[in-house]
Amino acid sequence: MIGQRIKEIRNNNNLTQEELADGIISRTYLSLIEKGSVHPSTNVLIKLSERLNCSVNDFMQEVSHFRYNDVEILREIAYYEQKMEQGDYSSLHYFIEKEYEEVEQIPAPDSGRVHLLYAKYFKHTGDRRKLRVHIDRALELLSTVSINQAYIDAVILKVELLGEEDSYEASLDLLEDTLYTILRFSDFDLGVIRILFEVAQCYHKAGEYFTSSRFVARIKKHSRMLNIDYRKDELSLLEGKNLAMLGKAEALEAMVSESGFPVMQLLDSYAKYRNGNIREAEKRFKSLGTDVEMIRQDEVLSNIHKELEKRLGSI
Template identity: 20%
Template sequence: MLGPKIREIREQLGLSQKQLAGEDMTRSYISLIEKGRAVPSQRMLKIIAKRLNTPMEYFLGESTATDTDIGEAVLDKAKLYYKERNDRACIRMAHNVLTLTKDVLDQTEAYLLIMRSYNRLGEYRQALDNGEAAAFIVTRTGDRERIVQYYLEMGRAAFHSELFHAARKFYEQAYTYSSRLKYLQDEHIRALIYLGTTHLRLGNVDQGLEFYLKAEKEARMAGQPELYGEITLGLGKAYYMSEQDGHMQLSYDWTKKSVDSYKLARSESYVLALHNLAVIQLHMGQKKEALPLLGECAGIYDERNLPHKKASILEEISKIYLEERELQQAETVIKEALQLLELRDEGVLRAKLYRLLGLVFHEKDNSDEGYYFLRMSHDLLKRIHAEREADISHQILQLSKQKQKMEYDDYKSYIR
């Protein structure tokens, strides 16, 4: 049997299970192989054989499974489809791999392709379902790189499904498995970024800021302007959400760094930093500077068919109308934004638009309709565990009960 052969040679060479595992596998995975409870993939067996200075043929004996060769050929085809962005064909081909081979590494690669394709298609629940089916197989590989990639994809699918607590747990796993491994440094930094973003969505601003600062420290000397742009964009958001003195200026400074980094990288994400910079300028009273930037961002979102991002621009415009007491224009813009979310929904943004609509109705002396939309905002935010935003909606709800008619000065501090 394979396991006893590996153990015998390992012990003859005086190697521990941890030494044999190295950075490619875990000690517990080697233990499972030696006990016959796990079967290494061809790739892992090659690594083991090399470290034991023993030909692979000694471990394989006379039998070599032809299904491995067939499975690898189909897997190569699936990878080609993914590279060509033909996600439907990639998913079909990758599912074929699962039926053609029992090689756990090939099966893991197939599942990762399926998850990535569904995530790229925006079908996040399908990505989660397939990821859950893959969990046992992926962890059996003992391959940390694949395990980290798996948890990052699961985190992405959960985050975009607005399952923020689940996303946080997946990103924590990716962070743990990638720790202290130089060849997984990029994945480790990304896990930190995504943990920061998830904590912001959960309303844990201080924790989010902490993760972003760790990521910035690790990425500072990496020489990757796009990655650095993503981190500094997150830092700008975190400082914007913080209520401490001086943090608004820090928000502006970090976001400006993000704009510059994305511009240097010629990244499409440049528009996201520009959008955030405009929002910060509005809050700092720099309306003249902010409005042209918002217009530029809206045009780019239209070109790229990103209705939820265009809706976010309209959210900011509606706040300006509210401030200027142009209530009918504010209502019109909010309803236009909600129509855009019918094309691509985003729960937090929808709830914030409900909140703004509730405020408009209150100022128009329609307190019943106003309360209805404020309640819808609060309930939706609670349902998706966006606690910080839910608390804001709750505070405004309480305020609406105390006054028959709310005015801008009553709630302006809540809706920045």
């Protein structure tokens, strides 16, 4: 194995793991390489060979028949997927350094998951160019098999990227194609609800409030069928904003009165104002405890806040 060969040459050079790894990789990662637990990238091999005063070919002499270990890579992918679900991006650069996307033996679906991990990482770091490259590649590779949660994750990430560019038509094309494929080949499940939510959000941002409200109603219906509350507060907020923009003040007031979500207090004040209950509207508005900066980041909420500030602020 490559790791055993690196260890042998390191020992012949009387170097410790710390001395060999210094400035190239961590000692822990070198230890994993030597144990055969991970396979280093070509770039790492070149740097190690320079420090050991040998060629990369010297590492390969006894391992010319090295093949991709699918069990190992699947274990690593699952490990880093879990890390990201927990919001931990701190160690993903170790995974990226291995350049698994360059290994031809990796099946397309697994390679797609690798690119999806990269895309999520580059979204976290703010590198939009690399995010775009890897999310497009992830979608291409993951589409070679039936739709699964990884593909849905990739679709939602792509839609977020398109949404930042106000490309709502392209977003809806992707979401609707995905939704129709799921509905054709599978029963209603959480994946359907996730896609429906993104569709509802997209129509709302595009100013299609009635269409958005129809999708919200469908989400609520299927959530009841599955006995789940998917993104309950966010869905309630989306429903409330749609009702506000559609001028359905009575329905809005009835809905927000049942919600404990802080930002709904703004919508409650707006509903009361529209229904003619000025005193209660003023009371709710002036006791608003929600972060105003957060409200200003949402176009609909920001406009509602400005209107109430103008109408009620001077009372």
